[in-house]
Amino acid sequence: MLLGPLLVLAIGAAAAAADPQAKYRPLPSLREQDALERSWVKARHAFVPSVLKKHGYDAWLLSMREYGEDPAFRALVPTTTVFSSRRRTTLLFHTDASLPNPITWIDNTPGVWSNLNATLYALDPARIAVNIDQHVAFADGLSAGERDALHANLDARYAVRLEPSREIPVEVVAARVGGAAQLAEYRRLQENVWAMVAEGFSSHRVRVGETTPADLEWWFRDRMQNLGVTTWFQPSVSIIRKDGTGDVVSPGDVLHVDIGITAMGMNTDTQHLGYVLRANETAPPAGLVQGLHNANRLQDFVREEMVPGRTGDEVFFATKKRMADAGLNGTIYSHPIGDYGHSAGAIIGMSDIQGAVPHLGSNKVLENYWTSVELAGETYVPEWGRVVKFPLEEDVYWNADTRTFEFVFGQQTQFHLVQPARGGLGYLAAKLGVAALWSQAK
Template sequence: MGMWTKALSGLTTGLVIAVWATETIAARAADKTPQLHALPPLQEQADIVDSWTEERKVLIPGLLRKYGVDAWLMSQREYAEDTVFWALKDAVQFSARRRTTHLFLASPKNGAKNSYSWIDNTAGVWEDLRKLFAEQQLLKPRTIALNTHPEIAFASGLHAGELDTISSALGDEWADRFVLEPMLPVEVVATMVPSRLPWYRRMQETAWAIIEEAFSEKVIVPGKTTALELEWWMREKIQSLNYTTWFQPGVYILTAEGFPLKKERTASRNELRASADRPIQHGDLIHTDFGVTALGLNTDTQHLGYVLYPGETEADIPKGMIEGLKKVNRLQDIVKGNMKIGLTGNKILRASLAQMRDEGIEGKIYCHPTGEWGHSAGTVIGMTNLQDGVPILGEMPLLKDTYYSIELFAEHFVPERNQTLFFPQEEDVYWDANTESWEWVYGRQEKFLLISTPAEDASENPSEL
């Protein structure tokens, strides 16, 4: 099958599946009973991903013109790839080969193409580039963008040694035209083409389904099952479905001491694991931070569960805990409502924190783009340790046509426990071009996941009643 035939076939397959997935998932999401979704065969997955990549590549010349650059040059060696390489490669490509070089042109002249690629380990690539640049002289290319930003990962993928090689090989005539435009690679990676959404919704529903099974009496035996055992069960479940994940699932028993934030969990995991061997008990408020990975996409979700005492029902959940969940739901609405396209993450953070405090809510906001990467390209809206604003990453503008994780927590005093507890939540949203607003990818948690124990088990643990 020829290259263009294969690309068209993959695109057609992806679109047909996308329409079917949209209809079926919309029906399932309506009743909020999440289902597990099996992935298609590997070759079909590759065709789908390649079709998305082709859709993205079509957008690049327009983005070059948007940011006022004439050409965009990326070059890398095997195992020293530019960060953006992973967003543009073929699905079956595991790494760059030899020297892999990509060139995109904003407005090519004289019959030139919009994009060129080389896989070479000789000086031929530099000869070709000099010739191409010379042929485009009528365009007067003033700017050739390179990914050399000192702080933004998605705009800093060009390795220092490769930059030296490019500059030397092309000479001062062209090296003098090198510029940095960080928003170009950021927007290329951040932009989620519309045909991705149906599969992303399926993945989000699968994540919900795994969490709901994990946080149930099917898996948790109060007094026996530990948080650490539950984490490994969730990871095994992911693999049994042929998904993977971008971070180890976390399960925590929430107490007045709070809960471990991601940054802290990474920094001192051994210390934080000290309580992981404590069995989950009746009356515990439990929390998970969980995501799945497939088809080049990543989800990120945090949900809460409550372990009922034997014979209890939903009506027996402490009212203070129900109010805590409602409070964090309100905080989600506040942040989502302040996410205006074009505002910086720091401006959104300040507006959200001000509204949060005006409404008497205490908590933290730390939202991030997701999708292509777990922590993907785009502005961030707070960090756990930076609630006054995030340097550089928080100063970028919010882009549309992307996915975000609304990640945060609210504090609430629970009278029944005489404690102030933390209520963390995280749900993914997408930009809906039709409504010009942010919408939940699958939904959001508004009720606790309940772990039930039959009343007859009460005699086995009389001290807990």
């Protein structure tokens, strides 16, 4: 008797706007990846002199030994084929347009010092930046041993010209200089992450009452191998439910994943939410949906306040003001991303510091720059009778045309849904979108 009105109701229901539909996108061959990376590295090498001039330096000197690489090294080589430095690797960037940049020596004999000194005589740089900093890792890559070796072997007139610089290594590592080609490959990586999460948070991979967070975490790792990518951290999956957390996925659970992949010298970082439908549901409770949308607004606040030239702290406080004005709560802890998962640049709050972040918060937002907008909104959910955290994370890039930071692939505005177990009239009613009538029939 119910099928007639059920069908009418189902047909008349308004559909919500869909999030981007992600598909698995195969990566280029390793040989093609290496060619792409080499073009990006070449562009970054060409970019360095402008950073030196911007901060009043004539040269930037990096020296390291194999397996004791400077953090900036990864940004200066193609990672598809170059996995470490060799012997002692010494790089000298400079502002003389008539010479190659950088000038590189791979040499563990004393000859490297005579060659370096001869080059310095020719260039005669007044200020030479080195990576020494007590507070920022990306600016602290010169090991104590290499520092001592430089002071012992450089001509005295140049040894006294070495100056610690924070801005140069931070800005070089932070810069995304590969243009549209690099962004296209990064977007491909992001879409693969979305596709993985959509598959992982579905009835294809979740067996209600059996699947555990660890099962999904290791499934994600296996899926990465199948896609030809690796990761910079173990994915984490957790269960959020009305009465706390859980060890096995059950109906009515919210699923949370924090996941990132690595390929072509680039890293992603994503946090999404899923919901396990009950037999009489076609959508999550309204309070959970509202909580997700509130967290979306916080994401928009952060990216809109990311104005190039502002410090991370300035972005943080501007975002918190907008949150207060809108009556929204949550924690903000966004970070740059690129050559590293937690990369160089402006830190916008931290999970345990909801205020100015010492040293890292004073770094500035840049153009040609990517950031993970990471945060957790907090919303009272009436159906659960408590405040619930909604952790989300999406990567954004600087769009030079719109002069704004935009999402690389998309923004999660709807829960990934794990459908109820198949079979029975309850399942049919849920599929037709008439949970209330089915509940009354029961």
